[in-house]
Amino acid sequence: MKRFALIGAAGYIAPRHMRAIKDNGHELVSAYDINDSVGIIDSISPQSEFYTEFERFAEHAWTLKRNSTTELDYVAVCSPNYLHHAHIAAGLRLGCDVICEKPLVPTPELLDELSLVERETDRKVYNILQLRHHQAILDLKDKVANEASDEKNDVELTYITSRGKWYMESWKGDPRKSFGVATNIGVHFFDMLHFIFGDLQHNVVHYSSDCKVAGYLEYENARVRWFLSIDANDLPESVKGKKPTYRSITVNSEEVEFSEGFTDLHTISYREILAGRGYGIEDARHCVETVDAIRSTVITSPEYNKGHPFLQRLI
Template identity: 80%
Template sequence: MKKFALIGAAGYIAPRHMRAIKDTGNELVSAYDINDSVGIIDSISPQSEFFTEFERFYDHAWRLKRSATTALDYASICSPNYLHQPHIAAGLRLGCDVICEKPLVPTPELLDELALVEKETGKRVYNILQLRHHQAILALKDRVAAEGGQRKHDVELTYITSRGKWYMESWKGDDRKSFGVATNIGVHFYDMLHFVFGKLQRNVLHFADKSKAAGYLEYENARVRWFLSIDANDLPESIKGKKPTYRSITMDGEEIEFSEGFTDLHTISYQEILAGRGYGIEDARHCVETVNTIRSAKAQAPLNGEGHPILAQLLR
């Protein structure tokens, strides 16, 4: 049984990490968040210590480190995006291997910094890249690999996940903290595209504002038109008022069904990490570079055929 700490225990994604810790037969020993709405801990690990000040959390973890019988083995990071790097570094310096939500960090330079802290501490950082464990995505990867790179597929990625007014009032609506909608809700999709279709060759931004973004990515084996949004008005008419989220990936006009199978991906990710097969810093580098380029790019008019269909509605 491994001993875990959790940083960011009140966040949206934290319960999936708590359940993954429990479902893999391990123990949540200590948790931290500046917010105290963490009653879910009672159903998963009621004996866990909980702190609302990072200094007290860190001091408690440091004291646990003095004995091999109490020392933490892992720290799981679910804090706001802009705090990932310092929280990961703190976990490593506490003698923990670290499991962190996406995006790992916003820039390649911060990946290099984390690699340095890994070297200094002898501990490892693992990123939750959950789509790499989705059966439909694995099947698609095998299908593309079997072709031996003989063709480039035409791919269309659409992800619309409705968010209410609270979103813009939270850290997620602050680009300095979330790094924008393309990074916050898109980074794992960009990782999936690289995972399936190979190295990125072109990265063009067509549109970006506070609630949506669109662009074009060209990989070794695919030409991808993408659109991401948190605006419910962008949902297809057929599901407005019925479902808050729409995911679609088509390849050469064929829909790739992956709407199901998401609920257990964090537990699978933990199983793989605990078995020594987790995804580390270099695995995350490609998608970090992708979102870093998107954030710094100036929007361009799409070339013929490279614009996502929804983009035409935005540019009217």
């Protein structure tokens, strides 16, 4: 049984990490968040210590480290995006391996910094790249590999996840903390595209605002028109009033069904990490480079047949 601490216990994604720890037969020993709305712990790991001050959390971890029977093995990081680097480094320096939510960090330079801390501490960082474990994505990857040809696949990616007014008032609505919509809700999709279609060759942004972003990506084996949004007004008419989220990937006009099968992906990710098959810093580099470029790229008008269909409503 491995012993875990969790940073960011009050966040949206934290319960999935708590359940992944429990469902894989391990123990959540300690949790930290500046907010105390963490009642979910009672139904998953009621014995866990909890702190609202990082100093007390860290001191407890150092105390546990004195004894080989109580020391922590892993730190899970679910804190706001802009704190990932600091919290990952802290976990490594506590002598733990670290499992972090996406995005690992916002820039390639910070990936390099984490690599240095890995070497200094002889510990390892793992990123949750959960779509790499989704069966529909694995099947598509195999299909693309087995049907390799000189022609690139034409792909259309659409992801709309409605968010209320609270979103822009939270850290997620502050681009200095979330690094924008493409990074916050899109980074794992960009990882998925790389995982399936190979290295990125071309990256263009056609539209960007506080709540939506669209562009064109070209990979070794695909041409991708993409659209990401947190605005419910962007939902297709067939979905409005029925579901708050719309996910769609088409490959050569054929829909890839992957709307189900998301709930257990963190548990699978933890199982793979604990078995020595997790995804580390270099696995995350490609998607971090992609979103870093999207944030800094000058907006350009779409060329013929390279703009996402939803762009017609916006430009």
